[in-house]
C-alpha cells in the first residue's frame with residue numbers, strides 16, 4: 001500500500017486573546033491508499049483540525065510547524081487548492097449547513113462538477129442522475145429539483161456524499177457524518193460509505209467518537225487525546241489489545257447492552273490546551289500514573305508490530 005497522506009511532526013497552534021491554544025502536537029501518521037483510518041477521541045481533542053489541515057482550511061490565527069505530504073508532495077499554499085475539492089472531499093456532521101438552502105440539488109451538483117472537471121453545464125447535468133443513483137437516491141427526478149429543506153436528514157447527507165463523489169477524490173474525509181442522524185439512517189449511511197470505498201478504492205479518514213462505528217468500518221485506528229496521538233494500531237489489534245490507559249478507558253465507556261451496570265466514565269476532563277500539564281498529557285486522568293509521567297513526555301513508539309503507543313508503561317517494549 002502506498003502512502004497517500006503523511007503527517008510528519010505536524011503541530012498546530014491557535015493564537016487567541018487568552019494565550020496560545022496548542023491544538024495539535026507533533027502528529028506523525030499516514031493514511032495509505034485504499035484504507036479506512038478512523039480518528040477517534042473525545043470532543044475537542046483535535047480530530048477536525050487534523051482533517052482541515054490536510055486541505056489547508058485553517059483560520060488566520062493558526063500557525064503550523066512540521067509537514068504534511070499528499071501523494072509524496074509537501075502540501076503548501078500553492079498546491080493546496082488543487083487538492084481541496086479535487087483530490088480530497090469532505091463531508092461534515094451537519095449537511096444542512098454545508099448545502100446552499102437557495103439552490104436545488106441539481107444546481108449544487110452541477111456547480112461542483114463544473115468547477116472540478118471544467119465541463120459545460122449540459123455535460124454536468126448529464127452526470128447528476130448517475131451520482132444520485134450511486135448514493136441510492138433513486139427518486140432521481142424529485143431529488144434533482146428539490147431544495148435541501150425538502151429532503152430528510154439522511155437524504156441530505158446522501159446528497160453531500162454525491163457531491164464528494166462528483167470530485168472522484170483519492171481521499172474521502174467523513175467528519176462525524178452520521179452523528180445528527182437516527183440509528184437506522186446512520187447504519188444506512190455507514191454502509192453506503194463502506195460500499196463506495198470498496199468499489200471506488202479511495203482512502204477514508206473517518207472522524208468519530210463512536211467506537212461501535214470504528215469496530216465496523218475501520219482498517220486502522222488513530223486515537224487522539226488533547227492534540228496528541230496516544231495510540232495507533234490496526235483495528236483488530238487495538239480492540240483486542242488496547243495499550244494506552246486512555247484507549248482502555250474509551251473502550252470501557254462504550255455502552256454494551258449485555259452488561260447490567262452503566263460503564264464507568266474516564267474521570268476528569270480534557271486538560272487546558274493553553275497551559276497543558278508537564279510530562280504525559282493524560283496523566284491527570286490516568287489510573288496507572290507513575291512518577292515519571294509528570295516529568296517526561298512519552299513518545300509514540302512501536303511496541304508491537306504496527307502498534308504504536310505513547311505511554312511510559314510500555315517503555316521496555318519499544319522496538
Ligand SMILES: Nc1ncnc2c1ncn2[C@@H]1O[C@H](COP(=O)(O)OP(=O)(O)OP(=O)(O)O)[C@@H](O)[C@H]1O
Nearest residue numbers: 014016021023042043044045046047048049050059
Ligand atoms: N479558530 C480557533 N481558535 C482557537 N482555538 C480553536 C480554533 N479552532 C479550533 N480550536 C480548538 O482546537 C481544539 C481542537 O478542535 P477540534 O474541532 O479539532 O476538536 P474535535 O476533536 O474535532 O472535537 P469535536 O468532536 O467536538 O468536533 C479545541 O480545543 C478547539 O477549541
